Amino acid sequence: MSLKPNLQVVKIGGNVIDNPSALASFLTDFASLEGPKILVHGGGKIATQMAASMGIESQLIEGRRVTNEESLRIVTMVYAGWINKSIVADLQALSCNSLGLTGPDGGIVVSKKRAAQPIDYGFVGDIIHVNASSLSGLITAGFSPVFAPITADASGQLLNTNADTMAQALAIALSSAYDVTLTYCFEKKGVLLDPADDDSVISSINPASFQDLKDKGIVSAGMIPKLENALKAISAGVSVVRLCHADNLQKVDIGTKISA
Numbered sequence: 001m002s003l004k005p006n007l008q009v010v011k012i013g014g015n016v017i018d019n020p021s022a023l024a025s026f027l028t029d030f031a032s033l034e035g036p037k038i039l040v041h042g043g044g045k046i047a048t049q050m051a052a053s054m055g056i057e058s059q060l061i062e063g064r065r066v067t068n069e070e071s072l073r074i075v076t077m078v079y080a081g082w083i084n085k086s087i088v089a090d091l092q093a094l095s096c097n098s099l100g101l102t103g104p105d106g107g108i109v110v111s112k113k114r115a116a117q118p119i120d121y122g123f124v125g126d127i128i129h130v131n132a133s134s135l136s137g138l139i140t141a142g143f144s145p146v147f148a149p150i151t152a153d154a155s156g157q158l159l160n161t162n163a164d165t166m167a168q169a170l171a172i173a174l175s176s177a178y179d180v181t182l183t184y185c186f187e188k189k190g191v192l193l194d195p196a197d198d199d200s201v202i203s204s205i206n207p208a209s210f211q212d213l214k215d216k217g218i219v220s221a222g223m224i225p226k227l228e229n230a231l232k233a234i235s236a237g238v239s240v241v242r243l244c245h246a247d248n249l250q251k252v253d254i255g256t257k258i259s260a
């Protein structure tokens, strides 16, 4: 039996954030989770809408945004500003002592600009370090950190980072001190065998079945990085990894469970 304390790392996706009543209900469930917890949020859909309203087209390749200087400003304002502060204020109103953060706050997450080959994603960062002891310090002090998917490199360059990856990296970094459960919440009931049938949830996925689902085109777009991150987390020390509907955060047996 593990002697480590439990920690929940929860990721909430942009399609839920863009739906006020779904977000409110999810935040109520998150606030009432027992024990230490971290929330990582996305917001890709809202950033795409904001860019479009400014006449800027967004390009996503396999769920990752090609980020030029202009879109870096937009995503930073949208994720680290509007979305992060709205979520923190809502959680505070629910008596959850949340603290809004990005990678560079407290030096907690350091990333590196992704190489321009084979695809130049621009200002997109891959996480190279998580300061787990600083983050544990905030948790021990009673805060529930709420991370926006913005990081910075060692020279201070802000970088856009996939929110699913941020959740994975935080969960892995904390798994030496905590028994971590990582839950990816989104607007579907789990990974679906037939994307058109919301009840065709695949109950369990491992590396071999992921490859097969990818080859058959059953998983596509943002689901590819989500599952790559989920598989990485389960193979690197995270105890439980699950993908589920945002309404089912508290229903631990529902959704798609990831195995190594």
Ligand SMILES: Nc1ncnc2c1ncn2[C@@H]1O[C@H](COP(=O)(O)OP(=O)(O)O)[C@@H](O)[C@H]1O
Binding pocket: 012, 013, 014, 015, 016, 042, 043, 044, 063, 164, 185, 186, 187, 188, 190, 191, 192, 193, 194, 195, 218, 219, 220, 221, 222, 223, 226
């Ligand atoms: N087999 C699948 N099952 C469920 N969703 C899938 C599947 N394949 C692709 N998707 C897409 O993946 C999306 C989830 O990824 P993403 O848009 O990145 O979510 P989020 O923004 O919530 O992190 C779903 O909205 C769905 O359109």
Ligand SMILES: CC(=O)N[C@@H](CCC(=O)OP(=O)(O)O)C(=O)O
Binding pocket: 012, 013, 014, 015, 041, 042, 043, 044, 045, 047, 063, 064, 065, 075, 124, 125, 149, 160, 161, 162, 163, 164, 222
């Ligand atoms: C590099 C990269 O792709 N960053 C993501 C960060 C937001 C995100 O991941 O949002 P969702 O969870 O809502 O998809 C993006 O800009 O779309």
